[in-house]
Amino acid sequence: MLASDRELPVSGGPEKRTYVREMFTAIAPTYDRLNRIISFRLDQLWRRHAVRRLGWERAPAGVYLDLCAGTMDFGAALARRAGFRGRIIGADFAPAMLRLGRGKSPRLAPVSADALDLPFPRAAFDGAMVGWGVRNLVDLDAGLAEAARVLKPGARLVVLEMTLPPGALLRRVYQLYFRRVLPWIGRRISKHTTAYTWLPESTQAFPPPAELARRLENQGFREVRFKLFLGGVCALHEGTRA
Ligand SMILES: C[S@@+](CC[C@H](N)C(=O)[O-])C[C@H]1O[C@@H](n2cnc3c(N)ncnc32)[C@H](O)[C@@H]1O
Incomplete structure (x- = not known):
């Protein structure tokens, strides 16, 4: 059944996993442009x-x-840094998204994998990034714990995620843009009926930045802090693997 026929499964469960995977597979061709x-x-x-x-x-x-690498734009941003000589593994459970990252950098290697059950040994990575991925996980704490497991002690994690602006005025502008304008643009370009309604709905259901910081600490990260962009539309969390 198409998600347009029912309520979006923002709160979790197996139907959230299925919805997210199918939705990103469907919108992959227009994802970067949108x-x-x-x-x-x-x-x-x-x-x-x-x-x-x-x-x-x-x-x-x-x-x-x-x-949750998607089309691997986040990894590509690291690959392009002058002086970077390493490798970046892009892990995502939607191969259609990963395929679109091909050619962005020879330092990027895609791996089809679920963030909740990564096929990597303990302490395999020198650092990790998640861009707009954690909001889509069925189990946020399990995902953060899995990220901690594969990081070396002292390695850093950075997380970008949408948030709700704390100020009343900006929140009103946000509601107008994210609930009305953005779904309309998203539908026209991606031809997907709910993907760009998923964005504001899942953002609304996601924990606020201070709570995400606490949950990072609970899953093995120290020196956790966050910064808000554009009045609180997007948050950058960072932490160090204890
Ligand atoms: C909004 S896109 C973000 C893509 C990319 N990180 C970026 O910066 O544009 C979210 C991605 O997370 C992936 N994803 C969601 N849940 C996942 C999971 N449990 N395991 C692996 N990938 C997942 C989706 O397939 C999708 O490609």
């Missing part, structure tokens, strides 16, 4: 900002994980 349009190209700026907080300079020839 990202640029709906974020006014800020998505790329935020990824570059997050990469600066990854601390990759300590291990420039290391192995890094782009988790």
